[in-house]
Amino acid sequence: MTEREADYKQTEQYSRKRRSGARRRQEGVPFNEDFKQQLLPTRLGPALFWSVLLSLLSVGNPFLTSFATNIQSQNLYAGFAMQAGQSPYGDFFGTNGVLYYLIAFVGSFLGSSIGLAILQFVALLIAGVFFYKIVAYFSQSQETASNFSHWFYLFILALNFGGLYASIFALPFLLTSIWFLIRYFEKAVKDEAFILYGIDAALVFLIDPKSAVLWLVAFLVLLVYNAQHRQMARGFYQLLASLFGFLLIVYSVGYYTFVEQILGMAIQQTFFYNIRLNFGYEGILWTAGLVLGVLVVTGFLKHILMTIASLGQKQHTYIKVVVLLGFLVQTIFIIGNPNFDLNQLTVLFPYGFVMAVAHMKVQPSESEELEDMEGEEPPVVSYLKTSLFLPILACLVIPIQPIYTYFLQADVHQERSQIAQYIRENSEATDTIYAWDDSAQVYLQSERLAAATIITAEPYLNTEENQTSVTYDLNKNQASYIVVRNGLVMLEAVKANLEANYSKVDLGTSQLSLYQKN
Incomplete structure (x- = not known):
């Protein structure tokens, strides 16, 4: 027997062992062939x-x-x-x-x-x-x-x-x-x-x-x-x-x-x-x-x-x-x-x-025969x-x-749309803004990106790390406009930067305020 024939024979034996092992594994685990018969359309x-x-x-x-x-x-x-x-x-x-x-x-x-x-x-x-x-x-x-x-x-x-x-x-x-x-x-x-x-x-x-x-x-x-x-x-x-x-x-x-x-x-x-x-x-x-x-x-x-x-x-x-x-x-x-x-x-x-x-x-x-159920409709169960x-x-x-949105917050939504339209008309497409708000609607309606990683004041400013992050981003003063929802608590550092580097734009709004960079 040549060396090549010996290698081939050894490979065949190994392959047969693998197939035999796979068959034994499957044979040792009975497969439920009747499962599909229990399924309904x-x-x-x-x-x-x-x-x-x-x-x-x-x-x-x-x-x-x-x-x-x-x-x-x-x-x-x-x-x-x-x-x-x-x-x-x-x-x-x-x-x-x-x-x-x-x-x-x-x-x-x-x-x-x-x-x-x-x-x-x-x-x-x-x-x-x-x-x-x-x-x-x-x-x-x-x-x-x-x-x-x-x-x-x-x-x-x-x-x-x-x-x-x-x-x-x-x-x-x-x-x-x-x-x-x-x-x-x-x-x-x-x-x-x-x-x-x-x-x-x-x-x-x-x-x-x-x-x-x-x-x-x-x-x-x-x-x-x-x-x-x-x-x-x-x-x-x-x-x-x-x-x-x-x-x-x-x-x-x-x-x-x-x-x-x-x-x-x-x-x-x-x-x-x-x-x-x-x-x-x-x-x-x-x-x-x-x-x-x-x-x-x-x-x-x-x-x-x-x-x-x-x-x-x-x-x-x-x-x-x-x-x-x-x-x-x-x-x-x-x-x-x-x-x-x-x-x-x-x-x-x-x-x-x-x-x-x-x-x-x-x-x-498991002890009951499925034939006993033939011809009987199982009871219909109402979740209610x-x-x-x-x-x-x-x-x-x-x-x-x-x-709630249309009747109790109608004024807020109207003012967001008004401010967003003003920003869109008075800024370039590449300008960034920031909304100290509980919604990202101003960005969507003005089609302007946020000047900070955390784009709204809620709900992610409940950690010191995130407060530091938004303060750092806004202190760069890259936001052309900052929209502030009146009534939301503002970080002192952000408030101080807003007063020092931004001026309020009078649009006659009461729920939100708009500030423009000096």
Whole structure:
């Protein structure tokens, strides 16, 4: 036998061993071939209808931009600034993930934010489809899945009127990963699919970093699951596949931060404001009370208790533990963050609704035969009834923002438009301005960039570091105009610089004041 033939024979033996090992690994893990038979056809109607409606009501719609809240206006400004050549974290302060700002950049092409509304439609549609799949699987009822879908979107509308929040764009990947975990615990997923699971984790991490709690919790539950089933080697293989998918996206998107030289600032701004916990800040009792009120009104508090009580049934135990722990950990992070806003509760929706349907005994147990259920329609479950009709109160929140905006803040919006028009007519396109305001609308309407990294006086000036940053930027006196919202507390150093280097322009406004550089 020649040396070449010997090498070839050795290679063949090695290859056969690998194929044999792979077969043994798959044979040792029974694959649930009947899982697909338990799935009901997905109705696109609810997801399509609500995704269109919510996107039409988005502040990305140019006719509704004036409805934008402070955070929404800053998100719109991000797209405008990036179109002008600026970078997030470096040129303007940002607490969302870098991929979210790239989405804002793409959605702001052609000088309009309508692209963001279209991208939001896609995100909501995908989220709705997988939400429907999850509810239909647990309830085995298309009517129940449709009913839950309506309330899912109503809650999004109530807490996110106008949309464009990072948490909305993270929803599709949260729900696809929960659906993935459901299938895995039902033995209907092969290990190689964990690459897609890791990709989902990376996409959420790069859009809304705090939403990545799901994967941290699931990692612990999967560790326990694999240990109890004596398949730690398989679990290690799944971990490697997940890491491969995660790093594939992180390195691809992270390349942008290397090119723009903003990696360090991106890590500091996103993690410092999203991951840190501070239970000693002023107003934490108000935040905790508000969160508790939302949990009661949405019915989530009841479903938490019901899920805990149902753990003894030993049905869907692992996925129940994942969503229960994910819900509780997310709630702790929300309450412990001084920069609380109602839209942050959106990340709780996937967990809350899964708990609402997972603890219901609408499926046959393992000891029952599926044939016994043939010809019987499973009961239709109304989310409103199971939540004691409390979600009706949540719907009352929906009209509050537009009413508040147009009737109680009409004068402020009118004066912003008046000042923005004056700035646009009396400055060059390359001039910068600053708005000591609780909105970024002046920048958007005047089409002028901010002269400081932190573009508004709220909500990010609650740290000494940020106060120093905005004072340093404004002391450069690069702002041709400074707009001041009367009634907002101003830093003494900023106030002194304003009095020394700027003169007030009399436009007859009472809610805002305009100052021009001397």
